[in-house]
Amino acid sequence: MTNTIIECSNISFTYEQSTVLDSISLKVNEGEFWALIGPNGSGKSTLIKIILGLLQPDQGRVTLYGEDAASFRQREKIGYVSQKSNSFNAGFPATVLEVVKSGLTRKVGLFKNFTKADEKQALEALKIVKMDAYAASNIGELSGGQQQRVFIARALVGNPELLIMDEPTVGIDQKNVASFYSMLNDLNREHGIAILLVTHEIDLVTELASHVACLNRTIHFHGPQAAYQQMDNREISNWYGHPVRRVHSSKKEA
Numbered sequence: 001m002t003n004t005i006i007e008c009s010n011i012s013f014t015y016e017q018s019t020v021l022d023s024i025s026l027k028v029n030e031g032e033f034w035a036l037i038g039p040n041g042s043g044k045s046t047l048i049k050i051i052l053g054l055l056q057p058d059q060g061r062v063t064l065y066g067e068d069a070a071s072f073r074q075r076e077k078i079g080y081v082s083q084k085s086n087s088f089n090a091g092f093p094a095t096v097l098e099v100v101k102s103g104l105t106r107k108v109g110l111f112k113n114f115t116k117a118d119e120k121q122a123l124e125a126l127k128i129v130k131m132d133a134y135a136a137s138n139i140g141e142l143s144g145g146q147q148q149r150v151f152i153a154r155a156l157v158g159n160p161e162l163l164i165m166d167e168p169t170v171g172i173d174q175k176n177v178a179s180f181y182s183m184l185n186d187l188n189r190e191h192g193i194a195i196l197l198v199t200h201e202i203d204l205v206t207e208l209a210s211h212v213a214c215l216n217r218t219i220h221f222h223g224p225q226a227a228y229q230q231m232d233n234r235e236i237s238n239w240y241g242h243p244v245r246r247v248h249s250s251k252k253e254a
């Protein structure tokens with residue numbers, strides 16, 4: 001039987017006067033890789049905040065492993081990498097290993113003395129994202145893409161079953177985006193970690209994801225990747241709100 005991790009049922013949310021999410025229903029199951037795509041301002045970050053229990057929906061319900069998101073306590077099961085995590089400047093006084101170990105404080109408290117076992121766990125997480133060679137480097141000396149991998153390792157160190165990422169390729173050189181996505185693919189396929197990746201990109205990531213959800217205030221499509229690939233550029237432009245073209249997908253022409 002497939003276990004459901006996230007279930008959003010009929011979520012609506014309004015900031016002051018404007019409704020940014022309208023009747024959103026979405027289910028993320030164990031082992032799935034979801035790309036949540038939509039233009040800027042389409043409500044993606046708001047939906048993630050609701051899923052993480054940081055905002056309360058005006059209507060509807062979100063459950064994590066069957067429990068209400070706002071009262072869910074097993075936080076270590078869900079790793080989160082926020083939008084602006086990969087922007088440390090050169091002088092920031094922390095090594096890569098220290099940044100990754102700080103991911104353990106969620107479980108054991110802020111003033112923990114780290115043990116050898118913690119260090120080993122942090123190195124394992126760095127290995128998964130292929131950054132173990134940089135363990136002793138200063139975080140601020142790494143490129144945006146390398147920092148992002150370190151923050152993924154930080155999210156992985158507590159052995160989560162789901163990783164949520166908000167626009168993880170912002171600040172990564174275009175030439176490194178494909179290898180970043182391929183690393184996520186390994187995380188999903190080889191390590192069995194479910195992924196919910198939020199992006200305004202419409203093509204590259206959707207080739208890797210097992211499922212795609214198209215959000216612009218409402219969910220315009222959600223389902224397996226193969227069904228998303230059947231949409232042509234005109235259909236995608238319609239829900240996206242302005243003309244867009246896919247470069248990588250098999251079905252490109254409107």
Ligand code: ADP
Nearest residue numbers: 015016020038039040041042043044045046047
């Ligand atoms: P996305 O992540 O897709 O770019 P957001 O969820 O950040 O979209 O924002 C959706 C809409 O809500 C946007 O129009 C944005 O301006 C508005 N918004 C976001 N945060 C706030 C806030 N704290 N107060 C008022 N409006 C907000």
